[in-house]
Each structure stands twice: as C-alpha cells, then as structure tokens.
Amino acid sequence: MTTFLGMPALPAYGSGNLFAGETFPAAAHRELGNAQLRANLGHATHTIRDKRQAVVSELPDWEQLRDAGSAIKESVMATLPELLEEFEKNFTARGGVIHWARDAREANDIVAELVRETGETEVVKVKSMATQEIGLNEYLEEQGIQAFETDLAELIVQLDHDKPSHILVPAIHKNRTEIRDIFLREMPDADPALTDDPPVLAMAAREHLRRKFLTAKVAVSGANFAIADSGTLAVVESEGNGRMCLTLPETLITVMGIEKLLPTWQDLEVFMQLLPRSSTGERMNPYTSLWTGVMEGDGPQNVHLVLLDNGRSAALADGMGRSALHCIRCSACMNVCPVYERTGGHAYGSTYPGPIGAILSPLLTGIQAEENSSLPYASSLCGACYDACPVKINIPDILVHLRSVDVDSKRGTKKLPSQMDVGMKAASWALSSGKRLGLVEKGLPLGRLAAGPDRKITRLPGIAGGWTQSRDIPAPPAQSFRDWWAKEHRDAGSPGQPDPGHSHEPSRDDKEAQQ
Amino acid sequence: MSAREDILTRIRTALQDSPEAPQIPREYRAASGMGTDELIELLVDRLVDYKAQVAVVQESDVPARIASLLEGAKTYVVPEGLDAGWLAGMGDDGTGSSRRRTDSPAEPLSVAGLDGIDAVVTGSAVAVAETGTIILDGSANQGRRAISLVPDHHICVVKAADIAGILPEALRRIDGTRPITMISGPSATSDIELERVEGVHGPRRLDVIIAR
Numbered sequence: 001m002t003t004f005l006g007m008p009a010l011p012a013y014g015s016g017n018l019f020a021g022e023t024f025p026a027a028a029h030r031e032l033g034n035a036q037l038r039a040n041l042g043h044a045t046h047t048i049r050d051k052r053q054a055v056v057s058e059l060p061d062w063e064q065l066r067d068a069g070s071a072i073k074e075s076v077m078a079t080l081p082e083l084l085e086e087f088e089k090n091f092t093a094r095g096g097v098i099h100w101a102r103d104a105r106e107a108n109d110i111v112a113e114l115v116r117e118t119g120e121t122e123v124v125k126v127k128s129m130a131t132q133e134i135g136l137n138e139y140l141e142e143q144g145i146q147a148f149e150t151d152l153a154e155l156i157v158q159l160d161h162d163k164p165s166h167i168l169v170p171a172i173h174k175n176r177t178e179i180r181d182i183f184l185r186e187m188p189d190a191d192p193a194l195t196d197d198p199p200v201l202a203m204a205a206r207e208h209l210r211r212k213f214l215t216a217k218v219a220v221s222g223a224n225f226a227i228a229d230s231g232t233l234a235v236v237e238s239e240g241n242g243r244m245c246l247t248l249p250e251t252l253i254t255v256m257g258i259e260k261l262l263p264t265w266q267d268l269e270v271f272m273q274l275l276p277r278s279s280t281g282e283r284m285n286p287y288t289s290l291w292t293g294v295m296e297g298d299g300p301q302n303v304h305l306v307l308l309d310n311g312r313s314a315a316l317a318d319g320m321g322r323s324a325l326h327c328i329r330c331s332a333c334m335n336v337c338p339v340y341e342r343t344g345g346h347a348y349g350s351t352y353p354g355p356i357g358a359i360l361s362p363l364l365t366g367i368q369a370e371e372n373s374s375l376p377y378a379s380s381l382c383g384a385c386y387d388a389c390p391v392k393i394n395i396p397d398i399l400v401h402l403r404s405v406d407v408d409s410k411r412g413t414k415k416l417p418s419q420m421d422v423g424m425k426a427a428s429w430a431l432s433s434g435k436r437l438g439l440v441e442k443g444l445p446l447g448r449l450a451a452g453p454d455r456k457i458t459r460l461p462g463i464a465g466g467w468t469q470s471r472d473i474p475a476p477p478a479q480s481f482r483d484w485w486a487k488e489h490r491d492a493g494s495p496g497q498p499d500p501g502h503s504h505e506p507s508r509d510d511k512e513a514q515q
Numbered sequence: 516m517s518a519r520e521d522i523l524t525r526i527r528t529a530l531q532d533s534p535e536a537p538q539i540p541r542e543y544r545a546a547s548g549m550g551t552d553e554l555i556e557l558l559v560d561r562l563v564d565y566k567a568q569v570a571v572v573q574e575s576d577v578p579a580r581i582a583s584l585l586e587g588a589k590t591y592v593v594p595e596g597l598d599a600g601w602l603a604g605m606g607d608d609g610t611g612s613s614r615r616r617t618d619s620p621a622e623p624l625s626v627a628g629l630d631g632i633d634a635v636v637t638g639s640a641v642a643v644a645e646t647g648t649i650i651l652d653g654s655a656n657q658g659r660r661a662i663s664l665v666p667d668h669h670i671c672v673v674k675a676a677d678i679a680g681i682l683p684e685a686l687r688r689i690d691g692t693r694p695i696t697m698i699s700g701p702s703a704t705s706d707i708e709l710e711r712v713e714g715v716h717g718p719r720r721l722d723v724i725i726a727r
Binding site: 012040043047048061064065067071072075077078080081084085099100101102156169175176198199201205209215230231232239265266268270273280283284285291292309317 | 686
C-alpha cells in the first residue's frame with residue numbers, strides 16, 4: 001500500500017446543487033399533495049419502463065452487455081488516475097485544452113473566465129447534469145453571461161424558472177397545457193394562437209432557438225463518455241440541439257465528471273448499446289456526436305474540457321459506495337422506483353433524484369451535509385433499480401450501507417442514548433437467549449390489554465409511533481408460538497412430528513380469524 | 516498545489532485499498548452473421564420505424580433517385596468529395612447544377628449560407644442494421660459536420676457493403692478520432708408528455724438511399 005505523506009486524509013466533499021434542503025419525508029409529503037404531478041409522473045415512468053423492457057428483451061445478449069459494462073466501469077475506478085492522464089495526453093495532443101476543477105466553485109470560475117476571454121456574453125447549452133450540479137447557469141448570470149438551454153425540456157424548465165424533476169426528461173412533471181402557457185408567457189416571439197399540440201410546441205421551440213444556434217459563438221456541454229485511449233468525447237442526444245452546439249460555435253467548453261471515462265474505443269460498443277435502450281427505451285438515440293480535441297476545418301477550433309471532481313474522489317474513497325460512480329445517467333432506476341414514481345424528482349433536493357440520487361448525493365457531499373442523511377431511507381429496498389441498472393450498480397446494498405454510515409455518524413453525538421439505541425439494546429438482550437425471550441413473551445397479555453376490545457393497537461408511544469401513524473397493529477396472541485409448540489409437543493414421542501390423530505382445539509384467536 | 520495534482524492525489528488516496536481491475540467479460544455478440552439481403556431488410560425496417568424515408572436501389576439508379584428527391588429543393592449542398600456520378604441525374608445543362616452549392620475545406624460555406632440551403636446530399640461511412648444507425652465520419656464524400664446538420668432535408672446514400680449487422684462490427688470499421696456523427700432517424704423529441712415528435716433542430720426530413 002502506498003502512503004501519501006503530507007496529504008489530507010479527509011475526503012474532499014462536493015458542493016453546488018447536491019443537497020436536500022429539507023428531509024426527504026417532509027419534501028415527499030409536500031410533493032405528494034400535487035395530484036397533477038403524480039398523474040404526469042405515473043404516466044411517464046410507466047411509458048418509459050414499458051418501452052425499455054421491449055427493446056431490452058430484443059437483445060439476446062443484454063445480460064452479457066451488463067456484465068461487460070459493470071466490469072469496464074469497475075476497472076475505470078481501479079485505474080482512474082492512469083486513465084485520466086492517458087485521456088489528457090491524447091485530447092491535448094489534438095489541440096484540446098484540459099482544465100481541472102476541485103469543486104463546483106472552481107469549475108464555474110473556469111467556465112466564466114473562458115467565456116470572458118472570447119468577449120461574448122451569451123452561450124448556448126447542451127443539456128448536462130454536471131453543469132446543473134455545479135449551478136453553472138446561475139453563476140454565469142451573476143457574471144453577466146446569459147446561458148440558453150437548448151434541449152426542449154431544459155428550455156421549458158428554464159423559461160418557467162423551475163427545477164428539473166427527472167434527469168432524462170426534466171419537464172416530465174408538466175403537461176402540454178402548462179408548457180403552452182409557459183411559452184406564451186416567457187417567449188416574446190411566441191404565436192399568440194399557439195396550441196398545446198406537442199408538434200406545434202416543438203416547432204415553436206425550433207423557431208425560438210434557431211437564430212441562437214446560427215449566431216452563437218460559444219457553447220457549453222456535458223459529455224456522456226470520454227475515451228482514454230483515443231482522447232475522444234461523446235454526447236448522446238435526440239433533438240439535434242447537441243449537434244448544433246457542438247458543431248457551429250467557434251468555442252466549445254465541456255464540463256465532465258472525472259468518472260465518465262472509458263478505457264478504450266472498443267468499450268464504446270458496450271455503452272452505446274446499454275445507454276439508449278436503458279434511457280429512452282430506443283434501439284438507438286437519434287444523434288450521437290464524437291470529437292477528439294480540435295477537428296481541423298470542422299466545428300469549434302477552440303475546444304476546452306473541464307474535469308470535475310466535486311466530491312467524486314470522496315465517493316471513490318468509500319469502498320462499498322464507489323460503484324455509484326459507475327452511473328451513466330440513463331434514469332432507468334427512476335422509472336422503476338415506486339418511491340420516485342410517487343414523489344417525483346424535486347423531493348430529493350439534489351440534481352440527482354431517484355434511487356441513484358439517494359446514494360450518489362450523500363456520497364458526494366458526505367452523509368452529514370444538510371438533510372442528505374435522509375436520502376438513503378427514501379426507498380423500500382425492493383431492488384427494482386438494481387435489476388434495471390445497465391451497469392448493475394447494487395443500489396439497495398449501498399442504501400443499506402449508507403444508512404449504517406448515517407447511524408454511525410450520529411453515534412456519540414448525543415449525551416443521552418436515543419430511543420432507537422435503547423430499543424436495539426433491549427432487543428439484543430432479549431434475542432440473545434431463549435430464556436430471556438421467554439421472559440419477554442410473558443408480557444404478551446399486556447399487549448392484549450393495550451389493544452382493548454377492538455383488538456387493535458392504534459398508537460404506539462415514542463419512535464414506534466411512526467409505525468402506527470398509518471397502520472394498526474393487531475393484538476398479540478394470548479400465547480407465543482414457542483409456548484404453543486412446547487404445549488403441543490409435551491407428550492408427543494418425536495418432537496416436530498405432529499401426531500396425525502391429534503387435532504388441536506382452535507384457540508379463541510383462530511375462531512375470530514374465521515369469522 | 517495545482518488542481519490537477521490535488522485531484523489526482525485525492526483519487527490515489529481514495530484508492531489506497533488498491534481495488535483490482537477485473538478482467539472484462541466480452542461474451543456479448545461480436546458479429547451478427549447476417550447476409551446482405553437480411554442486413555438490408557433489417558436496416559430498412561429500423562429506418563422506417565424512425566420515420567425516415569428509405570429506398571433500396573441498384574447502384575446505377577442512385578443518380579435518378581437523388582434527382583427525384585431534390586425536385587422540390589431550390590438549392591442543395593454537396594461535399595466536394597461526393598461521388599460525382601451520383602449527381603449525374605442533375606445534369607449540367609438544366610437547372611440541376613445551378614442549384615448546387617459545393618462545400619470544400621478551401622471554401623467552406625458560412626453558417627448563414629447553409630441556413631438558406633434546402634437540402635444536402637452525402638455518403639456515409641458505415642451503417643448498423645440492428646439499430647438503424649448511419650455513421651458519418653467526415654470523410655470526403657460526407658464533408659464537415661455542419662453541412663449535414665443545418666439544411667432541413669438530408670439525403671444520405673448507404674452502400675450495401677457498408678452495412679454492418681450490429682454496433683460492435685460497425686465501430687470496428689471506423690477511426691474514433693475522426694469527427695463522428697451517428698444518426699438514427701430524423702431529429703426527435705419526447706419531452707412533452709413523452710409523445711414522440713419527429714423533427715426538432717436537426718434535419719426534419721431524412722431520406723436514405725441504400726445502393727446495392
């Protein structure tokens with residue numbers, strides 16, 4: 001093992017739009033009150049998940065592709081420093097310029113400075129999670145630079161001064177009428193007779209952005225993949241706004257997380273099969289653009305890449321959690337999640353919602369940051385996300401791991417033991433021997449007493465009250481199973497083999513159940 | 516310490532448990548084993564599914580097909596290196612050649628100039644039957660990326676010999692360091708209630724001519 005002398009051992013956590021500002025239960029409670037949101041989301045998640053299932057079933061080697069994708073990403077994490085250096089060498093050799101950013105602030109500064117150097121005050125943007133994570137648009141605005149989102153959904157969200165609610169279809173919480181109203185209100189050039197027909201709305205966006213595309217001098221993008229052995233960047237998209245931004249301006253600035261690397265050109269064949277099918281449920285997305293530094297005579301001649309850490313190295317330091325960095329942002333986990341489907345993306349606070357967000361956000365920021373410790377509990381641990389993940393990130397395992405990190409991080413911070421501590425101690429004592437458990441079971445009649453004549457316990461005290469908040473507990477039986485077993489088998493010759501001639505008298509509870 | 520050194524050191528510190536890089540299991544399909552007819556049939560099926568127009572013609576009929584597709588275009592652009600024979604149907608005598616704009620590395624058209632042009636004719640590097648994907652790599656018969664992007668109608672010729680069955684076969688045939696565009700149908704969006712709308716910012720009309 002190598003030791004790095006003089007290096008801070010503390011992980012360097014990320015900043016920017018990665019935080020739940022309130023606890024997940026509080027935010028979820030509020031979001032659940034929005035019936036329109038739930039209707040839109042239910043429709044959207046079910047439609048995409050059905051499409052995904054159909055195109056995934058077509059491939060005879062889907063599981064082999066997932067295995068390859070998972071192993072490739074695992075090897076990327078294990079050899080990340082070498083791959084970053086290899087990518088840098090190849091990208092730079094072809095005229096690209098690489099910048100490194102420790103955190104959101106540094107990345108924003110770099111981009112703003114690069115834009116200032118061009119003398120421009122406007123940039124066109126391709127949809128990018130990394131730039132949302134660092135809050136680039138807001139920062140550029142403070143610096144007097146206007147950023148125009150060009151993806152249709154991002155445009156809708158930006159015009160409405162709203163936040164994205166899904167990483168693939170950020171405006172999925174809005175229906176067509178809401179979108180028409182936003183266009184009429186916020187687009188100065190919109191036709192007052194605009195209808196809410198989706199093709200009509202898409203054409204309005206085309207008209208609105210066309211002039212921008214044709215005259216923009218600077219574009220800002222993210223990247224889906226960076227190939228180390230060739231120095232190539234890739235953007236996967238549908239509308240052609242990506243091609244416009246990546247091809248027509250003179251300057252292109254890309255912001256990308258350091259984990260997005262693929263070791264070899266060959267690896268692209270795996271990920272370009274996994275991503276479109278998992279993401280939009282298509283066999284292939286309409287457009288994918290690839291560029292390697294500056295392409296002479298073709299496209300931007302001033303090409304930059306900002307490599308962003310912003311907590312990724314901290315996530316990498318968590319041996320159990322580091323596979324969260326395998327994520328290729330397809331959103332398949334969101335579309336199958338029973339929690340996300342109901343609460344929507346805003347409830348998670350962070351740029352990254354849904355199951356992957358529930359692990360990625362606290363890994364990037366540290367579990368103690370703001371309310372991010374509530375995110376790993378935003379799951380029923382059903383495992384649907386793990387099954388859907390194209391790179392096989394074991395999200396349920398990492399959720400459980402992060403819950404333990406959360407509990408450990410709070411241990412010893414309070415002078416008095418919490419109710420949970422006391423409860424767990426008591427359970428540990430009671431469950432460690434049969435005699436002790438028998439003793440506790442003697443208390444069952446007390447529970448029956450508490451249940452009262454309707455034989456239901458409707459309110460438990462203390463933290464156990466969380467359980468009874470939305471459900472009743474049936475009265476405990478008059479005797480424990482172990483007591484019953486002992487009585488039944490007291491005289492039997494061979495324990496465990498019920499006497500065929502013996503039928504037990506139904507207890508009062510059994511009779512009640514039959515009524 | 517520079518941000519670069521700082522980040523690389525952070526990563527090395529994070530990897531102090533020395534995780535092993537696993538062997539990559541590449542047991543997925545490397546080839547489809549399909550014959551030419553099967554490849555063409557599958558590619559056509561996929562392209563039609565994406566709402567592209569497709570015609571399968573003999574190589575000798577490509578010029579006539581291009582000429583008929585360009586009938587409504589007031590102007591069209593071609594890359595300098597386009598197979599000259601493909602434009603034989605446009606005639607140098609009639610209006611065909613006066614409607615033509617040629618983009619070359621020496622004399623590239625401006626973006627504004629391209630915006631006024633109705634259609635573009637290009638070749639292609641390789642196609643993927645299974646996914647209905649056409650890959651352009653900026654070779655002479657395809658030209659630079661802007662010409663196949665700004666005009667609203669893209670006419671793209673795919674030679675039967677350039678059709679691969681599945682993506683791994685196709686990517687093996689091209690050089691990743693070229694300016695690459697992978698096209699699977701006309702531009703599209705599903706951002707409004709997930710209803711697919713064809714034609715947003717990229718060419719709204721894609722005509723594919725498959726030449727046997």
